[in-house]
Amino acid sequence: MSIPGLGQIAPPQPTTTSTTRTITLRPFWEYRFEVPRRTGPTTVTPSTTNLPTGTTPSTTSATTIRLTTGKAERDGTELALNHTYAFPRGTRARILTYTGATLEVAGELPASERVAQYARPEDSPEVQVLNLHFALQEARKKAKERSRRDGGRPEQQQPPPGPRVLICGGPDTGKTTVARTLTGLATRAGGQPLVASLDPREGMLALPGTVSAAVFGTVMDVEDPAGGFGVRGTPSSGPSAVPVKLPNVYYFGRERVEEDVPFWRTLVGRLGGVVRAKMAADLVVGESGLVVDTPPASVAKGDIEMLRHAMMEFAVNIVVVVGSPDVQAALQKAWGSNKTLYGEPITFLPLDQSDGVVPRDYEFTKFTREAAIKEYFFGDAKRTLSPFTQSVGFDDLVIFKTPDDAEEGYDNRPDGLERAEISAEMSHWTLAVMNASVNDPLETIRQAPVMGFVAVADVDEDRRRLKVLSPVSGRLGNRPLVWARWPEPYINLLG
Structure with a gap:
């Protein structure tokens, strides 16, 4: 075939x-x-x-x-x-x-x-996670009582929503597993928690290189390699045995936060605004609260300010630190006396690192990244997708690229984008389709939500045409495409 x-x-x-x-x-x-x-x-x-x-x-x-x-x-x-x-x-x-x-x-x-x-x-590290879940359930119960009692107040006097939990720690401490477990337990208990992933390497419900948030109101896919946080949990061109989630996705386009901290902070701010609005608009979601998964943090690298920014943008009132006493001490020193925008104190909870955590080497992360890209377009062994291929003229697309850090003047370019010349170099790269117009300012385009992704299968410079692979049929129209520096091109997409 x-x-x-x-x-x-x-x-x-x-x-x-x-x-x-x-x-x-x-x-x-x-x-x-x-x-x-x-x-x-x-x-x-x-x-x-x-x-x-x-x-x-x-x-x-x-x-x-x-x-x-x-x-x-x-x-x-x-x-x-x-x-x-x-x-x-x-x-x-x-x-x-x-x-x-x-x-x-x-x-x-x-x-x-x-x-x-x-x-x-009691020797199992899961006892701590289970006890944390029970404590969060109590907080959700109180939030429900407050919202049903005080829901008629003016918007500026609305009671605080359910627990907003930020999970942080050093690299390979099991943060994402804790986030998934708390989400799964809350969903089983009948809640609809919001979940936000701020680590661009993870790509929750989206391709790597993104930050995203979604409501988890239905069961997660046990067979998903990412434990229910992977791309198979999103809408696609084929049926799904598990109800899909509808994420809000923003394209960071780099592997690590430190590669562009100002832009990461901007996207976290936009995502935080989306999350707060959703909790305010949906009573059940607001009562269920929020779980935030964060990038690896190191005190030596100065990542505490990064975590403080996330805490502020998501109005976090509970900080769970997994296997990293130094991170907890630094956070409590820098932020322990502060309160949320609802006037609540911030609670810091240490969590032991599970002895089952296995460090992820380069080969493993590369494999999972490429598998996610392939699954996004073609599905998996249980669900074969039918991607749509179209031949598009150079003049029918508007593609912007994120310049190399080494390029002169990069740091002085606040929009971080420039018009890309289409060439064979684009072959095998994935491009983000932005929910914006090609006539919008570059800053607006770069900060816009992502509608989806396409893959460049081939570039014919002589005929000035591209072969573009997309999950669903339809013209790209007036939507700008963004070509970032990460994830790297997947050469063997059909292998």
Whole structure:
């Protein structure tokens, strides 16, 4: 099968039968695993004696897990009994049970796996997260009572919304996992929390290089490699087994905040305004509150000011610091005596880092980034999407680019954009489609919300035409496109 202008799609690889294994978990134990990123023999490294060894790996596209007895969850989202979940390549996940459970694991042998055992439930780091969830539920209950009692006041006297939680800490401390778990637990309890991701490397419900926010009023996708925060949770050109979310997305276009701190602060301010307006307009969302996931912070690198800015823009009243006592001490010293715009004190809570956190190396982050881009356009093994390809003339598109930091005068250009000359250099890059007009000022275009993304499949300079791949059909019209420096071009989009 081929897509016009994009070449031949590689045929599926053959599969072989694999051994089915049973994993028994006691209360508060966790089964942690990583699905191999590539097909082929894999050496599994079990860390406990109750995991089967010597299993011959297969070449299937995923590891499957079925809950056969008990109750279990992935990051706050409950697994259905006797339902088979398929986890695609590159997935790092954990299955946790509070009551005890039995799992049936099949498909490809995980690249690594272990069962985290705890002699006493209170020894599990998840007890702290669970207790935090119960405390947040109490705060949501009080917010509901306030809003139903005082909802008739003028807007400037409205009572504060539910808890607004900012999660921060050093690199590879498990911040995003905590954010997902709190979100999943709140959704299971009937809430509709807002979630904001301020780390451009994560790309919550969008491609990497973005900051975003969305209401999570429905269950998250257990099979999503990103645990429900990935691109499969957004509207696409195909059906979805899990209700989609509608994120507000802004394009940062760089990997790290420190590469353009002023622009990141601007986008966080715009996203904070969207979040506050949504909580004020929707009673249930306002009562459910907010969870904010932040980029890695280091006291030595001066990132405390970055966190302070996020706290202010989102009117945060609870700061959860994961595995980073120095970050907590610096934040309390700099911001501990301040109050929110609703006049509330700010509470700082330390959270132990889970012993299951695995540092993410360059190869892993590159794989997950490329997988997200491919899934955005083509779907996955369970949901094949049909992207739309169109040939567009150079004169029919208006593309702006973010200049290189090294270019002369970059720091003095507040809009941060310039008109791009279309050339073969654009091949294989993804471009952001901005919710603006090509006639708007450059500053307006750069700060506009993102409507979606397109991929440049080919550039024919002789004929002055591009082949552009988009998730849905339709002309780009008067919408400006932005070509940023990150994420890097994905050469093997069809591989």
